Amino acid sequence: MTIKRAVLLIGSPKGNNSSSASLGSYLLSKLEKYDIETEALHLHSEIRTDAKQTLFLEKVEEADLIILAAPLYVDTLPAKVIKALSLIADQRKKLYVDDIKSAKNQSFAVIVNCGFPEAEQNKTALKVYQEFAREAKLKYLGGIAVGMGGAVSGKAFSEMGGMAKDLIEGLDQAADDIVRNHYLSNTVIEKTSKPLISQKWLYTLVGNLNWRFQAFKNGVYRKINDQPYKGERLND
């Protein structure tokens, strides 16, 4: 199968300001160089109503390749992504039962990014995505796991300088594998999972300072450790 049309599903509620959008759009722009038609869809607005869901499923069905870019939420997929993937899987299962000939071959690749610096923290989510692909009868091309997503958030890679060098090389290679409908090569996995900052103490230091700074700006510096629900007696 040659890939002619790719759809990028962005699974972050932060829209274009998200790391998911940055990572996904970069990959999509690389695919466009191979004359692949592309479209990006924001899941948070695309599946809001029944009518929108139908339209969404049609757009997904037109694609030969589905790329999902999403953050890690509580060690797995964000709620909205679970909902969207369930819709896709149900639709695919139905197609296979109703009319197996009309069910087309589609491939699936995923980019997960998490807040913590270790890309390995995305491991469980990647297994969930692989299981989704199996149940939805999509060819799984593999998953890219990125740590410290906050460093990418909404930025173009050109703004990130040398820090993003490995990540960019990895994504370039990913585009190369994907156009050939091949499973992502080991170099992709290695390069994209390298920590953007290798010292954990530095991450902790800068990260903690950043929270303090933001709370200070919002005038709640002294409240940052508040326990608003402590000892609350709750009755219906």
Add this chain to the structure above:
Amino acid sequence: MRALILNGEELDGITLEQFSKTISKELQANDFEVEEILLKEKEIADCLGCFDCWVKTPGICIIDDYGREAAARLINSDLLVFLTPVVFGSYSYQLKKALDRMIPLISPYFKKVKGEIHHKKRYPKYPSLLAIGIIEETNEQTSRIFKNLVERNSINFHSPHFQTEVFAETDLDYQELKDTVNQFSKKAGEKNDN
């Protein structure tokens, strides 16, 4: 002692009522005051990913809906039950919409746990976690993913104890479920200072 059951039954999926009743009864027999939230009946919007719950209204989500109430109930319980259909090895949408709204309960500050970065506690005490996953047919693969996920959650949610069981709808064994709840209640009831 208080127990909270988060029932993640889907809108158009199988009913988990029988499971939740069984769990509830067993918890009560172990001296727990039990409360259940049937999430599909509650208005809980999806997390917006803004982190305002850490840096603007610390400890409280900016969305004013049942998500806040659910978080308050969760942190004031000693034992938390996730009851959910297993979806691709993970949680149902209904359960997850609530879980994504629980990050106000932890601190933004980082700390290392076994070499990995995680967040510090906001509250002195967190509930123990019992996760009960329901699948259509026995499936080793998805059960393993599910167990893995709960273990990861127990780190991020600072659960003093945790346990995960997956039951297949087809060969349901309520006795096994009862035993699981019974044993876990005893463990969660013990004093601990994790």
